Amino acid sequence: MGKRNSDAPRLSREKKTVAAMIRIYCRAHHRPDGALCADCRSLHRYAMERVDRCVFGADKPTCASCPIHCYRRQMRERIREVMRFAGPRMLLRHPWLAIRHMLDDRKPAPQRPKKAAD
Numbered sequence: 001m002g003k004r005n006s007d008a009p010r011l012s013r014e015k016k017t018v019a020a021m022i023r024i025y026c027r028a029h030h031r032p033d034g035a036l037c038a039d040c041r042s043l044h045r046y047a048m049e050r051v052d053r054c055v056f057g058a059d060k061p062t063c064a065s066c067p068i069h070c071y072r073r074q075m076r077e078r079i080r081e082v083m084r085f086a087g088p089r090m091l092l093r094h095p096w097l098a099i100r101h102m103l104d105d106r107k108p109a110p111q112r113p114k115k116a117a118d
């Protein structure tokens with residue numbers, strides 16, 4: 001009880017990866033000065049919350065290989081656009097995070113937990 005998903009190192013790494021991708025995307029499309037625009041700030045907040053509430057907890061697969069689609073439709077479309085754009089650029093900007101993420105991505109998703117949050 002009271003232990004948040006984000007206590008797990010894999011999940012804090014995932015949060016860093018997602019946050020870095022949103023920054024790359026926003027800088028290229030909205031705010032060249034590097035500050036997140038309001039839309040991307042809310043997307044970022046939403047994405048962090050999804051990781052915290054992931055029903056898989058510390059066994060969380062990467063979102064791309066997850067069988068559960070927990071994002072609201074609109075947010076899902078936005079994050080997919082961000083990842084499509086920022087994914088390839090991650091290797092240059094954050095090679096370590098990108099490589100770890102690719103390795104995580106190859107792990108199969110665990111069995112769906114019995115009680116999914118939604």
Ligand SMILES: [Zn+2]
Nearest residue numbers: 026030037040
């Ligand atoms: Zn933005």
